[in-house]
Amino acid sequence: MMWRLNIILIIFLSIGFNLVGEDVSLKFIQKLTVKNNNGTFEISFSVNKFTDIAVFIENEKGNIIRHLVAGVLGKNAPAPLKSDSLKQMIVWDGKADYGKPAGSGPFKVRVALKTGVSYDKVLIRDEQELNHIKGLAVGPDGTVYVLDAPGGAVWKGEQIIAFDRNGKYKKSVMPFASGMKMVRQAKLGASCWV
Numbered sequence: 001m002m003w004r005l006n007i008i009l010i011i012f013l014s015i016g017f018n019l020v021g022e023d024v025s026l027k028f029i030q031k032l033t034v035k036n037n038n039g040t041f042e043i044s045f046s047v048n049k050f051t052d053i054a055v056f057i058e059n060e061k062g063n064i065i066r067h068l069v070a071g072v073l074g075k076n077a078p079a080p081l082k083s084d085s086l087k088q089m090i091v092w093d094g095k096a097d098y099g100k101p102a103g104s105g106p107f108k109v110r111v112a113l114k115t116g117v118s119y120d121k122v123l124i125r126d127e128q129e130l131n132h133i134k135g136l137a138v139g140p141d142g143t144v145y146v147l148d149a150p151g152g153a154v155w156k157g158e159q160i161i162a163f164d165r166n167g168k169y170k171k172s173v174m175p176f177a178s179g180m181k182m183v184r185q186a187k188l189g190a191s192c193w194v
Helices: 182-187
Strands: 028-037 040-047 052-058 064-072 087-092 108-113 133-138 144-148 159-163 169-174
Touching (some): 028 108, 040 108, 064 087
Antiparallel strands (some): 028 040, 040 087, 133 144, 144 159
């Protein structure tokens, strides 16, 4: 299989492009290089000080297809980062996330530095207190789905509630609306007799 790899280097100074408190002294001291080693790719670079880092592979449309590593350089750097080193070499096996085939490319390597997060706002505050959250998911349109397991003396069960990206309530997905016919519920995967 022929692989084409385009290299792009992007430095993010903080999430959301908030440049307040920007550290202008943070820089690469060895340029990003990619070496094809019989279908695996050695991604090498070096920075001038310890910082947060994330390395991704993007397809030609700019979509991230592989999350290689995210963490903080230094003594406790997560694998595959090298501990206590400003010089890093990460190997990409040519696959997308979850071991899926990445396709034929072209691909881009993106390295983000100083990606630390900062508090923005409380996204969801529900007067019914979603305090037994079991799962979260985000839809392609930014809708946040919350799987909650509320319980009390009278009623226990699970619910799925949808919020917009600003935390505003959109709808309850489950339990189903009281007027929904059982045939429709069954089509949605509910266990019921029809």
